[in-house]
Amino acid sequence: MARRAAKYVGFDFSTQQLKVTAIDEHLQVVFSDNVHFDKDLPEFRTQGGVHVHEDKLTVTSPVLMWIKSLDLILEKMKSVGFSFQDVKAISGTGQQHGSVYWKKGAKESLNNLCSEFPLHLLLKSSFVISDSPIWMDSSTTAECRHLEDAVGGAQNLASLTGSRAYERFTGNQIARIYKQKPEVYAQTERISLVSSFAASLFLGDYAAIDYSDGSGMNLLKIWEKTWAETCLQACAPGLGEKLGPAVPSSLVLGSISPYHVVRYGFDPDCKIVTFTGDNPASLAGMRLQEGDIAVSLGTSDTLFLWINEPTPALEGHIFCNPVQTDTYMALLCYKNGSLMRERIRDECALGSWDEFSKALRTTCAGNNGNLGFYFDVLEITPQAVGVHRFNAENQKVPHFPKEVEVRALMEGQFMAKRIHAERLGYKIMPRTRILATGGASCNQEILQVLSDVFGAPVYTIDTANSASLGCAYRAVHGLVANSGLSFSDVMKLARKPKLAASPNPRAAQVYQPVLKRYSELERKVISDAFETP
Numbered sequence: 388m389a390r391r392a393a394k395y396v397g398f399d400f401s402t403q404q405l406k407v408t409a410i411d412e413h414l415q416v417v418f419s420d421n422v423h424f425d426k427d428l429p430e431f432r433t434q435g436g437v438h439v440h441e442d443k444l445t446v447t448s449p450v451l452m453w454i455k456s457l458d459l460i461l462e463k464m465k466s467v468g469f470s471f472q473d474v475k476a477i478s479g480t481g482q483q484h485g486s487v488y489w490k491k492g493a494k495e496s497l498n499n500l501c502s503e504f505p506l507h508l509l510l511k512s513s514f515v516i517s518d519s520p521i522w523m524d525s526s527t528t529a530e531c532r533h534l535e536d537a538v539g540g541a542q543n544l545a546s547l548t549g550s551r552a553y554e555r556f557t558g559n560q561i562a563r564i565y566k567q568k569p570e571v572y573a574q575t576e577r578i579s580l581v582s583s584f585a586a587s588l589f590l591g592d593y594a595a596i597d598y599s600d601g602s603g604m605n606l607l608k609i610w611e612k613t614w615a616e617t618c619l620q621a622c623a624p625g626l627g628e629k630l631g632p633a634v635p636s637s638l639v640l641g642s643i644s645p646y647h648v649v650r651y652g653f654d655p656d657c658k659i660v661t662f663t664g665d666n667p668a669s670l671a672g673m674r675l676q677e678g679d680i681a682v683s684l685g686t687s688d689t690l691f692l693w694i695n696e697p698t699p700a701l702e703g704h705i706f707c708n709p710v711q712t713d714t715y716m717a718l719l720c721y722k723n724g725s726l727m728r729e730r731i732r733d734e735c736a737l738g739s740w741d742e743f744s745k746a747l748r749t750t751c752a753g754n755n756g757n758l759g760f761y762f763d764v765l766e767i768t769p770q771a772v773g774v775h776r777f778n779a780e781n782q783k784v785p786h787f788p789k790e791v792e793v794r795a796l797m798e799g800q801f802m803a804k805r806i807h808a809e810r811l812g813y814k815i816m817p818r819t820r821i822l823a824t825g826g827a828s829c830n831q832e833i834l835q836v837l838s839d840v841f842g843a844p845v846y847t848i849d850t851a852n853s854a855s856l857g858c859a860y861r862a863v864h865g866l867v868a869n870s871g872l873s874f875s876d877v878m879k880l881a882r883k884p885k886l887a888a889s890p891n892p893r894a895a896q897v898y899q900p901v902l903k904r905y906s907e908l909e910r911k912v913i914s915d916a917f918e919t920p
């Protein structure tokens with residue numbers, strides 16, 4: 388009899404939908420599907436998968452919506468004849484920072500799921516909080532200041548946990564819940580992240596939080612990979628017990644719950660590999676290697692960096708690396724991404740990307756010393772707003788010629804990314820690749836500027852569903868991680884990214900002094916922002 392083809396499955400509980408991607412042993416995608424929360428589960432009345440509360444700061448998602456979406460997607464897979472019995476391993480991911488509060492006795496319910504009923508009915512009384520705080524919540528400023536004070540300041544917290552205190556980070560979210568509803572906190576048996584909560588639904592037991600997603604809580608010591616006692620105490624009493632120990636991201640947690648074996652026909656030996664956060668999962672899906680940078684050029688620009696020796700700072704985040712435990716990843720977010728590029732395109736390039744490209748082609752690297760900062764909305768990194776243009780003598784000027792403006796924007800955006808990455812300990816190596824994704828990554832001239840500013844080759848990759856795909860890859864790796872095989876050993880079969888631009892040999896010489904100037908002028912722009920008029 389012919390051997391049945393093994394499958395590996397990744398689930399992504401993202402903000403707006405649940406996605407599934409299955410691959411075969413050659414790492415080829417063989418199945419994908421999704422459940423869209425607003426459209427497919429209208430009874431939860433979410434917009435974009437969330438509820439924004441009246442204060443505009445509190446943002447939550449219904450925990451039962453996530454469970455029902457899993458029931459729905461598994462039923463859909465069953466109805467199209469998906470061969471659950473061939474699945475060797477499952478892993479998954481969830482939006483980072485969100486938290487789930489299991490009620491006392493919920494472990495018992497998870498351990499004894501009756502396969503005749505859908506999960507959302509079996510678990511409907513298992514949570515003390517039905518609306519989970521998620522990453523879009525920004526209601527915890529007071530808790531953030533309290534946590535930073537408890538460890539002697541923002542930089543100390545960053546040095547310990549990888550990030551200064553952020554409103555959406557889970558420790559601060561838990562602190563607010565404890566402060567506002569101590570009785571609810573007292574009834575909580577276990578606190579999960581969205582990722583470990585989702586893993587629990589497959590495992591039929593509480594699943595551990597992994598090091599990588601755990602780094603988005605302001606609670607985990609990223610060097611020792613244990614909870615920071617001072618942070619736990621500053622957030623809520625008895626918190627360590629409610630979180631359980633954190634574990635490596637590639638650990639096999641156990642076999643799938645008998646519930647899924649009976650209800651869907653999974654192999655009882657199918658393994659559950661620890662789930663992680665969506666950004667770490669995307670790093671895996673993009674198959675980042677040591678020294679690589681992924682630059683996503685979308686509504687907001689996001690940078691993922693593979694870093695060996697990070698230096699956590701007041702901007703950006705350091706997370707434990709999800710595919711190699713002894714290294715790290717950094718995450719930097721920029722709000723002024725494609726909307727800013729579109730505005731300059733409209734004002735300086737007749738609203739046409741072709742004209743925009745032409746402007747980049749007809750101006751030279753370094754822009755004859757003209758450089759600019761373009762922040763239509765308050766930027767995250769650095770915290771500054773407005774448009775600031777400087778000529779070669781570092782004098783502020785009100786306008787640039789149109790083509791100069793286009794180049795100043797693109798060079799400025801990419802220099803900022805390089806400078807902030809290097810502040811977090813990132814070092815460009817001879818083997819460094821830049822993996823570009825998102826809308827602007829199909830523009831050759833933009834990619835050339837990116838390549839020149841970083842002095843590294845730029846590759847493009849298709850990142851549709853990179854988080855769920857990354858988890859299908861992680862499921863493959865999880866099964867062999869114990870035998871010493873690295874994630875990149877396992878990924879050798881995967882499709883290679885396409886080379887899109889190589890750095891001009893003169894670029895390094897041109898940009899070295901400009902990068903230094905940009906960094907100094909950035910300080911000026913920030914201090915001007917805080918100057919009283």
Ligand code: 5FX
Nearest residue numbers: 402482483484522665666
């Ligand atoms: C990262 O720190 C974030 O808050 C977001 O990218 C969420 O993970 C989105 F799900």
